[in-house]
Amino acid sequence: xxxxxxxxxxxxxxxxxxxxxxxxxxxxxxxxxxxxxxxxxxxxxxxxxxxxxxxxxxxxxxxxxxxxxxxxxxxxxxxxxxxxxxxxxxxxxxxxxxxxxxxxxxxxxxxxxxxxxxxxxxxxxxxxxxxxxxxxxxxxxxxxxxxxxxxxxxxxxxxxxxxxxxxxxxxxxxxxxxxxxxxxxxxxxxxxxxxxxxxxxxxxxxxxxxxxxxxxxxxxxxxxxxxxxxxxxxxxxxxxxxxxxxxxxxxxxxxxxxxxxxxxxxxxxxxxxxxxxxxxxxxxxxxxxxxxxxxxxxxxxxxxxxxxxxxxxxxxxxxxxxxxxxxxxxxxxxxxxxxxxxxxxxxxxxxxxxxxxxxxxxxxxxxxxxxxxxx
Amino acid sequence: xxxxxxxxxxxxxxxxxxxxxxxxxxxxxxxxxxxxxxxxxxxxxxxxxxxxxxxxxxxxxxxxxxxxxxxxxxxxxxxxxxxxxxxxxxxxxxxxxxxxxxxxxxxxxxxxxxxxxxxxxxxxxxxxxxxxxxxxxxxxxxxxxxxxxxxxxxxxxxxxxxxxxxxxxxxxxxxxxxxxxxxxxxxxxxxxxxxxxxxxxxxxxxxxxxxxxxxxxxxxxxxxxxxxxxxxxxxxxxxxxxxxxxxxxxxxxxxxxxxxxxxxxxxxxxxxxxxxxxxxxxxxxxxxxxxxxxxxxxxxxxxxxxxxxxxxxxxxxxxxxxxxxxxxxxxxxxxxxxxxxxxxxxxxxxxxxxxxxxxxxxxxxxxxxxxxxxx
Numbered sequence: 132x133x134x135x136x137x138x139x140x141x142x143x144x145x146x147x148x149x150x151x152x153x154x155x156x157x158x159x160x161x162x163x164x165x166x167x168x169x170x171x172x173x174x175x176x177x178x179x180x181x182x183x184x185x186x187x188x189x190x191x192x193x194x195x196x197x198x199x200x201x202x203x204x205x206x207x208x209x210x211x212x213x214x215x216x217x218x219x220x221x222x223x224x225x226x227x228x229x230x231x232x233x234x235x236x237x238x239x240x241x242x243x244x245x246x247x248x249x250x251x252x253x254x255x256x257x258x259x260x261x262x263x264x265x266x267x268x269x270x271x272x273x274x275x276x277x278x279x280x281x282x283x284x285x286x287x288x289x290x291x292x293x294x295x296x297x298x299x300x301x302x303x304x305x306x307x308x309x310x311x312x313x314x315x316x317x318x319x320x321x322x323x324x325x326x327x328x329x330x331x332x333x334x335x336x337x338x339x340x341x342x343x344x345x346x347x348x349x350x351x352x353x354x355x356x357x358x359x360x361x362x363x364x365x366x367x368x369x370x371x372x373x374x375x376x377x378x379x380x381x382x383x384x385x386x387x388x389x390x391x392x393x394x395x396x397x398x399x400x401x402x403x404x405x406x407x408x409x410x411x412x413x414x415x416x417x418x419x420x421x422x423x424x425x426x427x428x429x430x431x432x433x434x435x436x437x438x439x440x441x442x443x444x445x446x447x448x449x450x451x452x453x454x455x456x457x458x459x460x461x462x463x464x465x466x467x468x469x470x471x472x473x474x475x476x477x478x479x480x481x482x483x484x485x486x487x488x489x490x491x492x493x494x495x496x497x498x499x500x501x502x503x504x505x506x
Numbered sequence: 507x508x509x510x511x512x513x514x515x516x517x518x519x520x521x522x523x524x525x526x527x528x529x530x531x532x533x534x535x536x537x538x539x540x541x542x543x544x545x546x547x548x549x550x551x552x553x554x555x556x557x558x559x560x561x562x563x564x565x566x567x568x569x570x571x572x573x574x575x576x577x578x579x580x581x582x583x584x585x586x587x588x589x590x591x592x593x594x595x596x597x598x599x600x601x602x603x604x605x606x607x608x609x610x611x612x613x614x615x616x617x618x619x620x621x622x623x624x625x626x627x628x629x630x631x632x633x634x635x636x637x638x639x640x641x642x643x644x645x646x647x648x649x650x651x652x653x654x655x656x657x658x659x660x661x662x663x664x665x666x667x668x669x670x671x672x673x674x675x676x677x678x679x680x681x682x683x684x685x686x687x688x689x690x691x692x693x694x695x696x697x698x699x700x701x702x703x704x705x706x707x708x709x710x711x712x713x714x715x716x717x718x719x720x721x722x723x724x725x726x727x728x729x730x731x732x733x734x735x736x737x738x739x740x741x742x743x744x745x746x747x748x749x750x751x752x753x754x755x756x757x758x759x760x761x762x763x764x765x766x767x768x769x770x771x772x773x774x775x776x777x778x779x780x781x782x783x784x785x786x787x788x789x790x791x792x793x794x795x796x797x798x799x800x801x802x803x804x805x806x807x808x809x810x811x812x813x814x815x816x817x818x819x820x821x822x823x824x825x826x827x828x829x830x831x832x833x834x835x836x837x838x839x840x841x842x843x844x845x846x847x848x849x850x851x852x853x854x855x856x857x858x859x860x861x862x863x864x865x866x867x868x869x870x871x872x873x874x875x876x877x878x879x880x881x
Contacts, residue, residue, distance in 0.1 A: 357831075358752060359752060359753055359756070359824075359826075359831065359833065362745055362749045362752040362753075362785075363745075363833065365745070365748070365749070366741045366742065366744060366745035367741065369741060369744040369745070369748070370737055370738075370740070370741035370744070373740070373744070373875070373876055374737045374740070374875035374876060374878070375878045375879065376878045376879025377733060377734060377737040377875050377879070378734055378737075379879040379881065380881075381734070410737075411879055449734075451734075451843070451844065453843050455839065455840045455841045455843045455844065456732075456734065456837075456838070456839050456840070456843070456844045457836070457837075457838045458734065458738065458836065458837050458838075459834070459835075459836040459838075460833075460834070460835055460836075461832070461833065461834040461835075462831075462832075462833050463831070463832045463833075463834075464830065464831050465830045465831070466830045468826070468828050468830045468831070469826065469830065469831045500748070500749035500752050501748055501749060503749070503750045503751045504750065504751025504752070504754040504786055506754065506755075
């Protein structure tokens with residue numbers, strides 16, 4: 132499976148020390164490297180770098196550090212050469228393995244958005260996805276960013292997975308299917324030992340958690356994949372835990388707008404309100420103002436008209452007793468990109484935990500957030 | 507010094523058990539008691555309560571819990587009586603000693619706001635305040651909420667403090683004077699062993715902290731007394747610490763509006779931005795948009811025109827790379843009440859720490875916030 136790119140660079144290209152033999156297929160990326168300067172290690176060979184700077188890995192931490200000047204190393208892709216670089220700054224950068232992702236439900240809009248975001252992030256999309264029973268026929272022409280994806284009938288999933296695992300033994304599954312499929316799919320992933328990110332909501336969540344725990348597979352399960360929304364929600368909870376009653380005497384007003392088909396109110400709003408209650412703000416959930424009228428959504432909430440059918444806008448206003456102090460917090464989401472990006476982060480996170488052989492197996496988006504920026 | 511009020515209530519009024527003899531002078535307040543139902547314990551007598559409910563203290567935690575039905579207790583202010591209440595809910599409430607406060611600088615607007623807020627919160631205002639040298643003459647008629655306050659010349663402060671301490675041995679000083687007076691005043695408070703809340707900004711802050719630490723007096727020192735603003739600022743820092751890089755790829759825009767006389771930008775904005783930087787948002791402080799034009803403040807920022815000369819409005823906008831996600835955080839303050847209320851909370855906090863004989867002596871507003879609602 133290993134691929135090897137040698138990108139255009141004027142620098143000499145070095146191989147790495149033999150300690151990297153456990154590495155299979157890595158892409159190197161740092162903020163300081165432009166995307167034109169991606170580099171790759173393959174089959175135990177670390178390939179390097181940018182201009183005259185040489186970076187080598189220091190296993191097992193997968194952190195690269197720039198080597199001191201005037202070293203000479205074996206060359207993997209070019210002729211033997213010695214580095215003449217003598218500058219001394221050496222910020223470490225992460226070495227990341229390529230991750231293979233199978234997106235079940237990429238026949239749907241959310242799954243497709245995840246598949247596209249995964250490809251854009253440099254992940255390898257497995258060109259198969261499992262659909263509901265008897266439903267594969269409708270997706271003969273499925274293509275994502277030029278990658279033709281076979282939609283496979285759910286009845287054939289065991290056989291197909293045998294085949295997929297031969298080509299992608301370390302794959303991670305992403306599930307954006309249907310609430311009714313959540314538990315059945317999870318049971319299947321668990322029975323096959325497949326690590327997975329469950330982005331589908333609904334189903335029996337307690338059973339889901341129990342099945343995963345019993346199986347010992349690595350999984351991220353989260354009802355809300357919008358990483359930054361989860362971070363905001365957690366920040367409000369942290370504030371409430373640390374400073375209980377800090378907003379005593381204030382009043383709270385909550386307004387949310389979602390596509391008119393959404394009947395119930397937002398789970399995120401409920402979670403944030405529960406933090407505000409601990410901060411001393413009296414509030415009942417039935418006081419949430421739910422805006423569902425498209426005209427009001429555009430004029431009052433500022434929803435772009437092209438996103439009337441897919442948005443999640445929230446405004447929390449906290450006003451002091453004398454009206455002299457107003458806090459306002461908004462999180463306004465259009466479309467699916469935030470959830471797709473968060474899902475890709477969850478996949479990268481899970482890949483890291485598997486690599487590290489972490490003891491903990493079951494995670495949520497807070498765990499993903501604590502890990503820091505995954506890209 | 508102990509005063510004793512028996513407020514109008516139809517309930518029997520009970521004294522408390524002898525375990526309270528160490529209590530001198532307390533005011534009881536809970537959210538569930540209206541302000542007409544304040545009650546007081548004096549000289550070891552706990553005086554109670556509301557309707558037919560009897561609350562007694564359980565030292566040493568200063569937490570009141572409702573006694574079970576049919577108890578009989580000695581009566582301090584009325585005839586002996588027994589409670590017939592049989593309802594069983596018993597939310598605890600706090601028992602708080604009356605605190606005496608001397609507000610130096612209550613000749614100024616901020617000091618006056620604090621003195622008023624202190625009185626409104628049931629604290630006892632010491633009817634003296636120390637002014638700058640040679641400046642007392644201008645305040646012969648100083649009166650705060652009907653309490654005539656003597657403004658005393660700074661040259662006489664030693665003599666005046668001897669006298670004040672006789673009447674209010676446990677007083678706490680609040681300082682809202684001038685930057686040039688910060689260090690001199692703090693030295694004076696330290697030399698007299700006076701606990702204090704330093705609300706005045708400026709001066710040599712390192713020296714201030716060193717003087718307090720050397721003296722061992724209890725003090726709250728904070729450049730920002732707006733408790734809820736500090737809580738928000740801390741929440742953003744907590745988010746940054748726990749979820750570094752969570753907003754990587756987002757862009758930040760910061761707009762603040764203050765009275766046109768404020769030349770520099772806001773310290774709060776700088777602190778919040780430093781958290782956002784850790785969250786992965788690139789930003790230089792010179793990118794802060796400072797709005798100082800009154801017309802723009804009213805029309806664009808929504809500042810009420812009567813507060814053009816005293817407001818602090820801040821808007822932080824975080825936008826995802828694809829523009830599909832927008833977070834907006836605002837804290838908009840008019841006038842001085844938030845700072846006055848925060849200062850009163852700091853005084854109550856300090857009184858509690860003194861009562862508890864806390865080892866730690868020097869505090870900031872984060873410490874005050876961690877203590878929970880002080881009222």
